[in-house]
Amino acid sequence: MMPDWLFDILLVAGVLFVVGMYISWRASRLDRLHARVDTARAALDAALVRRAAIALELAASRLLDPATSLLLAAAAHEARTADADGREFAESDLSRALRAVVEQPDFRDNVAQREDGANLLDELESAAQKVAFARRFYNDATATIRTARRKLLVRLLPLAGNATLPEFFEIDDDPPASSR
């Protein structure tokens, strides 16, 4: 028959093992969520940069009148050079500038008639839609991890390591109204 003290030790060891497994599982879940947020953030940054690049290309394309070109170029430049604090404002401004430009009467028809015009419009439409998609996915991932990091266990133990808590990215990203 097993002595009582040995049974106690085995029981404690067993409990510790199960608790350890659980904590390790929670930590790996957090790790996975952080990886997802990082990927989503990279996708969002890529989408924003791409949109600004196409806006600049359109501004420089000689397809537009000079005033419209200036407006677009300035907004795209602001968006590309904004620092972390001003980024959301600058990207929202670019969205508004794009809407103001593309939603001008007959804008699409005029641009589409010229060489490469239709291609540029397609790319712009795609880039604007991807910004909206990427932002939704990033904020979704951010919400998940912020909820997970609020849990008691995660606050008591340093399960999240040094990873910073991601912030939501809030901008006006409505794409220009489709002509169709």
Next chain:
Amino acid sequence: MRVGLVCPYTWDVPGGVQQHVRDLAEALIASGHHVSVITPADDDAPLPSYVVPAGRAVPVPYNGSVARLAFGFLSASRVRRWIRDGKFDVLHVHEPAAPSLGVLACWAADGPIVATFHASYEKSRAVTVAAPILQSAMEKITGRIAVSEAARTTLVEHLGGDAVLIPNGVATDRYAMAEPLPGWPGRSGRTDDTALTHLRGGGALGFLGRMDEPRKGLQVLLKAFEIIGRQRPELRLLLAGPGDADEMCAKVSPELRGRIVALGLVSDEDKVRAYHSVDVFVAPNLGGESFGIVLAEAMSAGAPILASDIEAFRRVLQDGRAGALFPVGDAAALAAAAGELLDDPARRKQLSAEARTAVRAYDWSTVARAVVRVYETVAVDRGAGVVESRPLG
């Protein structure tokens, strides 16, 4: 791109999700992508070349009805093998909260995973209870799509998180051409045809939808037919859709009843022919429509449309350019507007052409393009595609 689509319900049983997956797969293939679909199906079932069977589906009660689902070790190992062999750039799971292949695929894969949520229902205990079980699978999804605002609300309420909205498409080609039903005048489906400019046999109005669902507005149309049917002794009315038509038609004066034909529930093929059999297609809905798939189908068939002025229809019909509008629920206005259309062949012809153009925005090719943009957003890192996850990951 190499895309793996997961369909949770049996391929050979008709249903909205299956139809969606089929149309999406074909639109993606048409634009040059490599697509493989895994679905519950028998090994010897006749399937298109891009479909891989995951074993027989079992009918089980789920969420208030009986669904044919695939689950268990056999299905799990087939899904795992399909992911390993597929080398997909992106995995696209449909209805991942259903206890079927979708959740199995989320378990078995790592990498860019997109999920589309179709169902919308009131707060459901079953799904809320399942939420913790689904958590791991749900957290792997990198991009979520909802097919309607209602589906998105359902997702937010039951599982949390958010989704982008990409509505269902319409396979406009499927509706473009058809012979009218026997005994009906028809416009012969061709916009340049004289059939569109001359009423044959006094003309015909059409309606498609649930007969006994008040929100579909059949009662408004019947009331209008009381007026316009008397003014035009040869005008006929073609009704198609499920529900008790006799009960509805009993309210119409007996002398007009003979000119109303109710087909009941029709096959897909006859539905297309019905759209081509009438001179004016009427959508008298009172509200509650988010999009109006019936309207989009009629537009694809090039039917001149007369629809109630609800917001969803106004948007689809481009403020009346692609179809005439009348005040919601107003039978007298409906009758007057229908009369004007019947007397004005040029306007019908123009509405028909505008409708065919406007509906292109809802065509599957357009929808598929938006879906591909989602793929490109989640799979930024090309080359780092979908891989098999470790068994206990």
